[in-house]
Amino acid sequence: MCTTNNGPKKGYEMNDLEIIEDAFVAIKDGHFIAVGTMEDFHNRLIHANKMIDCEGRLVTPGLIDPHTHLVFGGSREHELALKQQGIPYLEILKQGGGILSTVKETRQSSEDDLYNKARIHLNRMLSFGVTTIEAKSGYGLDKETELKQLRVAKRLGNTHPIDIASTFLGAHAIPTEYKDRSDDFLKEMIVLLEEIKAESLADFVDIFCETGVFSIDQSRTYLLAAKELGFKLKIHADEIDPLGGAELAAELGATSADHLVGTSDNGMEQLSANNVMACLLPGTSFYLKKKEHARARVMIEKGVALCLATDFNPGSCPTENLQLIMALAALQLNMSPKEIWNAVTINAAHAIGMESEIGSIQAGKRADIVIWNATNYEYIPYHFGVNHTKTVIKNGEIVFQNEW
Ligand code: NIG
Numbered sequence: 001m002c003t004t005n006n007g008p009k010k011g012y013e014m015n016d017l018e019i020i021e022d023a024f025v026a027i028k029d030g031h032f033i034a035v036g037t038m039e040d041f042h043n044r045l046i047h048a049n050k051m052i053d054c055e056g057r058l059v060t061p062g063l064i065d066p067h068t069h070l071v072f073g074g075s076r077e078h079e080l081a082l083k084q085q086g087i088p089y090l091e092i093l094k095q096g097g098g099i100l101s102t103v104k105e106t107r108q109s110s111e112d113d114l115y116n117k118a119r120i121h122l123n124r125m126l127s128f129g130v131t132t133i134e135a136k137s138g139y140g141l142d143k144e145t146e147l148k149q150l151r152v153a154k155r156l157g158n159t160h161p162i163d164i165a166s167t168f169l170g171a172h173a174i175p176t177e178y179k180d181r182s183d184d185f186l187k188e189m190i191v192l193l194e195e196i197k198a199e200s201l202a203d204f205v206d207i208f209c210e211t212g213v214f215s216i217d218q219s220r221t222y223l224l225a226a227k228e229l230g231f232k233l234k235i236h237a238d239e240i241d242p243l244g245g246a247e248l249a250a251e252l253g254a255t256s257a258d259h260l261v262g263t264s265d266n267g268m269e270q271l272s273a274n275n276v277m278a279c280l281l282p283g284t285s286f287y288l289k290k291k292e293h294a295r296a297r298v299m300i301e302k303g304v305a306l307c308l309a310t311d312f313n314p315g316s317c318p319t320e321n322l323q324l325i326m327a328l329a330a331l332q333l334n335m336s337p338k339e340i341w342n343a344v345t346i347n348a349a350h351a352i353g354m355e356s357e358i359g360s361i362q363a364g365k366r367a368d369i370v371i372w373n374a375t376n377y378e379y380i381p382y383h384f385g386v387n388h389t390k391t392v393i394k395n396g397e398i399v400f401q402n403e404w
């Protein structure tokens with residue numbers, strides 16, 4: 001299976017998925033050099049030093065997870081009981097728990113501890129067929145710890161097979177020391193943006209635009225400052241309350257608007273008209289025990305381009321399993337298997353600005369592929385909660401293999 005159009009696939013185009021039966025893929029120096037049917041392969045007399053017979057299995061581009069909070073200290077299993085008692089996510093945060101409890105643990109962790117912990121999460125992602133991710137900071141909320149998180153992400157990107165696009169999310173919550181002084185806190189984060197730019201520690205800047213966290217006006221001021229410095233933008237938008245984050249993403253020309261559970265029809269139209277990728281995170285709605293989910297079908301009707309991500313983080317979605325998210329997208333968002341595959345490949349590549357390098361099996365792109373223990377693309381979102389990868393190939397090299 002491959003997608004040859006560089007997309008992004010908007011609205012109904014998300015059902016265009018090129019499938020080649022009895023296909024071959026040729027790789028040289030870590031890149032695809034040709035793709036076609038086996039008949040083509042024999043006709044073109046392609047010479048190969050090494051051959052892998054996939055024995056009729058499904059082969060796809062490596063999965064891309066375009067929204068994760070990869071680097072953090074500790075975990076938050078104690079919040080499960082609070083959730084069962086019906087205490088809302090934002091209430092836990094207001095009481096100094098949630099994101100703020102992870103901030104405490106992240107500040108106390110050494111750079112090496114964070115590196116080793118995040119590496120395990122990355123290994124798990126790779127085993128699930130993920131070959132590129134986006135990773136956000138945001139559990140430091142002070143200069144030293146935010147830089148520490150970004151450096152860890154950069155080091156992991158250089159040493160782990162998974163490639164990482166890095167996002168600065170210093171505006172993730174209001175730290176206790178700035179309680180009731182959120183404008184002052186944002187000013188400090190704006191100063192930090194210059195240092196991050198100078199050290200090339202992030203490609204994107206993101207903000208948690210939410211009731212009790214950062215308002216629309218604060219988000220606008222902050223993101224405009226980031227844009228002026230040359231950062232690309234992302235927004236945690238309309239995750240819990242419909243504040244108008246989607247409209248803001250459209251106004252500012254953000255690369256993506258993420259979550260969008262409460263987004264209005266107008267917000268969706270704005271996303272479509274301004275070519276902002278909608279990044280949907282159904283694992284988060286599921287894990288927050290929400291009855292409402294992002295209105296993916298209306299978004300598709302309105303011509304919005306969708307991608308899917310885990311939102312991997314210790315609070316609202318502790319899973320590295322993007323295959324599970326594909327199943328949730330089918331069941332909770334009513335997305336078709338073809339839409340889902342585009343959402344975790346070419347559209348996800350657009351969401352992190354890497355569409356010219358990854359996201360489809362196409363000559364010239366990096367040879368990131370997954371050979372699945374399945375014979376067709378519909379099987380992966382259907383048989384849920386388990387790992388279907390057989391072989392994961394990154395830049396032409398086998399980096400993970402399931403023995404069964
Ligand atoms: O995308 N909403 C803000 N950030 C994360 C959750 C982070 C956390 O709970 O630790 C999210 O859901």
Ligand code: FE
Pocket residue numbers: 067069236311313
């Ligand atoms: Fe998130």
